[in-house]
Amino acid sequence: MDEETRALLTLVLAGGGLPARRALACARPSVAAALDAGPVAWRQAGCSPGQLRRLAAPDPAALEAALRWLKQDGHHLLPLGDRRFPALLRTIPEPPLALFVHGNPAPLGHPSIAVVGSRSPTPSGRALAAEFSTAFCNAGLAVISGLAAGVDASAHRAALVAGGITLAVIGCGPDTVFPSHHVALQREIADHGVVVSEYPPGTPARAAHFPARNRLVAGLALATVVIEAANRSGALITARLAAEAGREVCALPGSVRNPRAAGCHRLIRDGAALVETPGEVMALIAPQVATALPDLQSRLQAPTEQGRRAHLPAHMASEPDYQTLWKALDHDPIPMDSLITHCGLTAARLSSMLLAMELAGIVVCEHGRYCRNPGFPTSTASR
Structure with a gap:
């Protein structure tokens, strides 16, 4: 060396x-x-x-x-002055001295959007993270996140499934995995995208590292999208750092009864863009990539909304009780007693129907509350 x-x-x-x-x-x-x-x-x-x-x-x-570590294939050290060091990251208030990179460094300069949020999202939050990440990748953008549990992991996995580029910025050494159950995911990201850290090999994950990690997530992205974040969420730190770096900050609204949406609502009150579709996010950054990447620009302006409403399959749609229950369900979890009141059905009948719908993947149960499965594929059978 x-x-x-x-x-x-x-x-x-x-x-x-x-x-x-x-x-x-x-x-x-x-x-x-x-x-x-x-x-x-x-x-x-x-x-x-x-x-x-x-x-x-x-x-x-x-x-x-x-x-x-640096002698191994696919391992790189990029100092601040290296031509491969991402230009956007040079402009943040506290750029790192160098980046330890596992994978191909080229995607570090690719136009990217950060997708961040709760470590314990609702099923709807996970589905939205996957939906937005897939749309961004289909438009030719890269997806950045912090490889945490929850929204981060959903964003990374969706980008990989879509065959897109995903960048994971971690708060430990590049040879360390945190959380430990993300071993396979981190390896796959390194194989098909890039894993980045400013910490040298052997550095364990520490709480103090994550706000610093978040500034790199925000600094690498043209926009940061927050999907479900409580009032004390680390995603809010990422959003603040993105704003300080002059980047777009977007937040998805949620139910006022969902504490995981409180941080998003706070961001919106403070001036973040309220977004409901991936296209709205891409419209915000389209002018920034128009000159350098005209082909990407045309894809950013293409329609991305394919309809999110799921519908009952035909064998359930033909039964009035299932129709009634489906209309009573929402994307926010609802307790059984509320469903009984809304549907006018007995607890035994509702339990039987909910079990059948859960086994079919139409409904999910979270802490004894039920909601529509946001990942259930759209069908026109019940229209």
Whole structure:
């Protein structure tokens, strides 16, 4: 490994505040020259005592672990000045010193939309994340998210299924998986898209890393779409950082009784664009890609709404009781006692019908409450 790469890794591993390390890296023709300048130059750049110690004596085990990781196929280290470093990310208030990339770095510069939201979304929230991500990929855009459980994972998976580009920005080292059950998903994203981190190999996931991770999600995207977020959701941090970076912020409204929608409603009150369809999001960013990507521009302006309403299959549509129950159900979960009141049917009859509909994939049950399955395919049988 060349001297410049080793010097850059030493600077990354020094940790602490980014401004001083960026100033140090920019003060000389190369990072290696900046480190060779010695402690006086480091102190003049604003490095803290802890940074001075780590620059003088980098952790040999951490340095060697990072070097070993970089020797593997598909592993890259992109410094801020690298031509492959995404231009949009250079413009954010706190750009990273470098990016550790697993996969093909090329998609980092592709026009992208971030899809973020709750780690425990409703079935409707998961379906909307998949629907929006699929539409974005079909329009030629990449989908960015943070590989968290819930909305993030749904967005990534939908992009992969659509054969599109997806970027996962993680809050740990590129050799670490968090949450741990996303091992297969992270591997698939690296194979077909790209996994990005500003943290060196061996860095565990820590709570303090996720707001920093969120600034990269927001910084890489032309727009950030929030789907279901509580008032204290990390997705709201991503949205705020996107706004600070001058990017579009969009939020999907939800039921006033759904606490997961409260954060989205707050964003809308604060000025985020209220969106109901993927096309509305793409219309917001179309002017930004019109000049550079005319072919993509034409696809962004194409109709994307294919109708979201699902309908009962014929064998249920022919029975009045099923028709009544279907009309009483909504996309927000409804308790059994409310369904009994709305339908005028006995609890035993309703339970039997709901079970049949659940087995058919038409209805989902969440904590004893029932709602239409947003992922149920559209049919015209009951029209």
